Amino acid sequence: MKHKTRLQKSFYTRNVHAVAKELLGKLFVRRIDREIISGIIVEVEAYDGSIDEAAHTFRGKTKRNEVMFEEGGLLYVYFTYGMHFCCNVVAGKANEGKAILLRALEPVEGIDRMALNRFGKKDINEKQLINLTNGPAKICEAFQITRSENGADLTGEEIFICDAPPLAKNQVETSVRIGIKKSVDLPWRYYIKDNPFVSGKPPLRGKK
DNA sequence: CCACGGATTGGCT
DNA sequence: GCCAATCCGTGGA
Numbered sequence: 001m002k003h004k005t006r007l008q009k010s011f012y013t014r015n016v017h018a019v020a021k022e023l024l025g026k027l028f029v030r031r032i033d034r035e036i037i038s039g040i041i042v043e044v045e046a047y048d049g050s051i052d053e054a055a056h057t058f059r060g061k062t063k064r065n066e067v068m069f070e071e072g073g074l075l076y077v078y079f080t081y082g083m084h085f086c087c088n089v090v091a092g093k094a095n096e097g098k099a100i101l102l103r104a105l106e107p108v109e110g111i112d113r114m115a116l117n118r119f120g121k122k123d124i125n126e127k128q129l130i131n132l133t134n135g136p137a138k139i140c141e142a143f144q145i146t147r148s149e150n151g152a153d154l155t156g157e158e159i160f161i162c163d164a165p166p167l168a169k170n171q172v173e174t175s176v177r178i179g180i181k182k183s184v185d186l187p188w189r190y191y192i193k194d195n196p197f198v199s200g201k202p203p204l205r206g207k208k
Numbered sequence: 209c210c211a212c213g214g215a216t217t218g219g220c221t
Numbered sequence: 222g223c224c225a226a227t228c229c230g231t232g233g234a
Binding site for chain 1: 224225227228
């Protein structure tokens with residue numbers, strides 16, 4: 001596939017919610033040697049350590065979260081539940097502690113490689129296709145993203161995001177975030193309406 | 209379809 | 222020691 005231009009630093013250093021919504025529809029690309037794996041971003045969540053108790057940065061800088069305090073445009077990868085990695089796009093200015101969790105992608109290139117990474121085989125059925133990247137830890141498994149990708153520069157060659165035309169405003173839905181126990185009412189999950197690759201629904205509470 | 213629990217490391221109280 | 226920005230399998234309605 002012919003990739004369009006990569007998003008540059010100035011895209012990422014803006015307001016975390018603007019960046020989050022505008023990431024929808026863009027192409028997340030992973031290059032491993034000559035191989036390309038990519039997918040359209042269809043679901044994200046914003047985290048803002050200045051006012052958000054669910055953000056890893058809410059209680060200040062530690063070894064684990066230091067990348068999230070960098071200036072926007074890096075990848076913040078964290079390890080959780082003893083077995084999963086999740087990746088975020090760092091946004092805003094230095095020392096703000098803001099980032100956007102990638103929750104779901106629509107697979108585009110390298111689907112065979114994603115299938116191998118996720119299920120150990122190339123041939124997958126319809127259900128497994130939907131299951132490739134419809135969750136934050138599934139994305140990392142499919143895209144071979146682990147702790148060694150923490151801090152990767154998104155304006156570099158290994159992991160980057162390609163521009164795409166903006167979505168119509170009525171294509172972007174908002175909800176509360178999934179899987180957290182603090183700041184549960186903040187409506188900071190954004191996803192593409194009716195996209196089949198969006199992950200599960202949020203709990204029936206809070207604002208939509 | 210939904211609810212629940214187990215897996216299993218590591219960060220922080 | 223507690224518990225997490227998850228996932229998957231199981232079991233019941």
